[in-house]
Amino acid sequence: MAKTANVSVVIPCYNAEKTILRALDSIVDQTLLPKEVIIVDDKSIDNSCDIIKNYIKEQEKRVSIKLIELDKNAGPAKARNVGWDNAKEDYIAFLDADDSWHPQKIALQYSYMEDHPDIAMSGHLYKIVHNRPTLCKKRVEKVERISKRKLLVRNRFSTPTVMLKRIIPFRFRENKKYSEDYRLWLEILFAEYKASFLYSNLCFLYKNTYGVSGLSSSMMNMWYGELDNYKFLYTNNDINLLEYIFVLLLSFFKFLKRQIFIVFRNFGRKS
Structure with missing residues (x-):
């Protein structure tokens, strides 16, 4: 039986029929599997849910995957919060339905979090790609402690790179449509929780982080x-x-x- 980590992966999903399998495959291919994956569908109007349900049947013996379907479209903050509130494991790792992870992501990040119990949240580098990424063995080059002042100057944490302790009492602000993830990271660190940044590319984003459509x-x-x-x-x-x-x-x-x-x-x- 494959080794597992006390990690719940939370994936918000909305009309992601073209990318959700890539995201899920990157979880199933982890060298250290999470104990559960929670997909929260934000009232998709494409075939996302059918694709996910078929995938759950195919992978039920390898990893526990749960699909929660919201009654109405409420945005990614709500979807992530629902997944977080339904999670059972010690750590939450966020992944977006159109991104993917390096196979060693959970193994390296989870090991760091377990070895440093004072750290409540961690993130890492990501790479923007437009095709199937080339995978090679990874290690953490260095670790930087991120103080609240450092985070105030620049948001270091892209959501699909974040792993945090489930017991943190804060949540994504559901009434904020933009920069709600940065708000959460700020609230966590200004409440005196500790965070670290791992220098290793363990996540792949398939679109630019800003300005995709030009001056939008x-x-x-x-x-x-x-x-x-x-x-x-x-x-x-x-x-x-x-x-x-x-x-x-x-x-x-x-x-x-x-x-x-x-x-x-x-x-x-x-x-």
């Missing part, structure tokens, strides 16, 4: 979501006025840098 309104909304996070910290007295002004200015310059990058990237594609 969603990119502006992501920025507004980030500003709302900083306002929350300030009104909650987690940061002082000088820190608040600093992160607002820093956020603006980062936003401007991304806009300029996308303009040049799109210009290069046309030329």
Whole structure:
């Protein structure tokens, strides 16, 4: 019997019929399997649920996979929270339905978390790919402790790279459509939980993290979501006025840098 880790994998799913099998295969192919996988379907209108149900039957002897179907579309924050609340294992690992993991992801990250019980949350590097990634043996090159001040300056945690302790009392803000994951990481660290970042590419994203459609309104909304996070910290007295002004200015310059990058990237594609 394959070795397992005390990990619940949570996957929000919405109209992911073209990518969900790739995500699930990357879990089943782990060198250290999770004890359970919880897929929360956010009222898909394609064939996602049928594909998942067939996959569950095929893999029932190898890994426990549970499908929860929401009654109405509520967004990824709600779906992740439902999965989290239904999880039974010590750790939660998040994966999106259109991303995938390196086969050693759980083994390396889970081992680190078990060896460092003071760490409540960890993340790692990811790689943006457009085709099937080349897989090679991985190891953690180095580990960086992420303080709340470091996280305030830059969000280090992409959601599909995060593993955290199930008992953490915070959840994704379901009324936030943008930057709700960053809000959660900030709340966790400003509540004095400890976090680490592992330098190893253990996740594959199949689209750019911002500016996929050029100068889109969603990119502006992501920025507004980030500003709302900083306002929350300030009104909650987690940061002082000088820190608040600093992160607002820093956020603006980062936003401007991304806009300029996308303009040049799109210009290069046309030329």
